[in-house]
Amino acid sequence: MTTARLVSTSPARLPSTSASPIPRTSLCVVGRAPAFSARALGFSLRLKPSPAMAAAGPPTAHGDSIGSSRIGEVKRVTKETNVHVKINLDGTGVAECSTGIPFLDHMLDQLASHGLFDVYVKAIGDTHIDDHHSNEDIALAIGTALLEALGDRKGINRFGHFTAPLDEAAVEVILDLSGRPHLSCGLDIPTQRVGTYDTQLVEHFFQSVVNTSGMTLHIRQLAGKNSHHIIEASFKAFARALRQATEYDLRRQGTVPRSVFPYSELLSVF
Numbered sequence: 001m002t003t004a005r006l007v008s009t010s011p012a013r014l015p016s017t018s019a020s021p022i023p024r025t026s027l028c029v030v031g032r033a034p035a036f037s038a039r040a041l042g043f044s045l046r047l048k049p050s051p052a053m054a055a056a057g058p059p060t061a062h063g064d065s066i067g068s069s070r071i072g073e074v075k076r077v078t079k080e081t082n083v084h085v086k087i088n089l090d091g092t093g094v095a096e097c098s099t100g101i102p103f104l105d106h107m108l109d110q111l112a113s114h115g116l117f118d119v120y121v122k123a124i125g126d127t128h129i130d131d132h133h134s135n136e137d138i139a140l141a142i143g144t145a146l147l148e149a150l151g152d153r154k155g156i157n158r159f160g161h162f163t164a165p166l167d168e169a170a171v172e173v174i175l176d177l178s179g180r181p182h183l184s185c186g187l188d189i190p191t192q193r194v195g196t197y198d199t200q201l202v203e204h205f206f207q208s209v210v211n212t213s214g215m216t217l218h219i220r221q222l223a224g225k226n227s228h229h230i231i232e233a234s235f236k237a238f239a240r241a242l243r244q245a246t247e248y249d250l251r252r253q254g255t256v257p258r259s260v261f262p263y264s265e266l267l268s269v270f
Helices: 051-056 102-115 132-150 201-213 227-246 263-269
Strands: 005-008 026-030 045-048 071-077 081-088 095-098 118-125 159-166 169-176 182-186 216-223
Touching: 071 132, 081 132, 095 102, 102 118, 102 132, 102 227, 118 132, 132 201, 159 227, 169 227, 182 201, 201 216, 201 227, 216 227
Parallel strands: 095 118, 182 216
Antiparallel strands: 005 026, 005 045, 026 071, 071 081, 081 118, 159 169, 169 216
């Protein structure tokens, strides 16, 4: 299998509300180069395609190749964490997650199961201090892997919308794979922790995914009193909405789902 290697050596950590030193970050993306501009995310990128990949040309649309898969793989190393993420958008729901944060492992299992994505996450971090750095860097890597797996986004639905109930809790998720990062998170989680997991990290997780994937994401809690139920419903709704957005619309015939054409294309239409 031939691969192209995408390397970033500039800081990519999401700024927090409190000032803190930003560590030097090494980010390695294995596979196709993402269509979304990484420069907007603050990365300095160098693409090194293999001769075989250069000769093969751009990837074909999903319908052109039976059994083709959209896979993103990222290795992210900072002073606090060492993270390896691999996601197959055309998977079967297989999860192999070892983050050092048991509750986050459980949530990533929901992402795989309900999104029908194959999700591999291996992370080692400074969880002896707290879960903040691992939670953030895992999410940043997942967002980057999603970005890579989506490629040119030709033929996808682009939008996703799902409401997931879990007992007394219900959470609605609306998302757009637009290339414009934005998060609106309306969760009201009543307790500070679920197990050892700080519930403040839920919003931070989704913000980090949004920042590196270029996704517009709205999360709205409709009901809920149990913290575990609220968070799990959020991940399930996110997984289902992301599955909708990444699936192919056969009527679109492999075109990019957008409403504004480049000027050159408008000339050919009229």
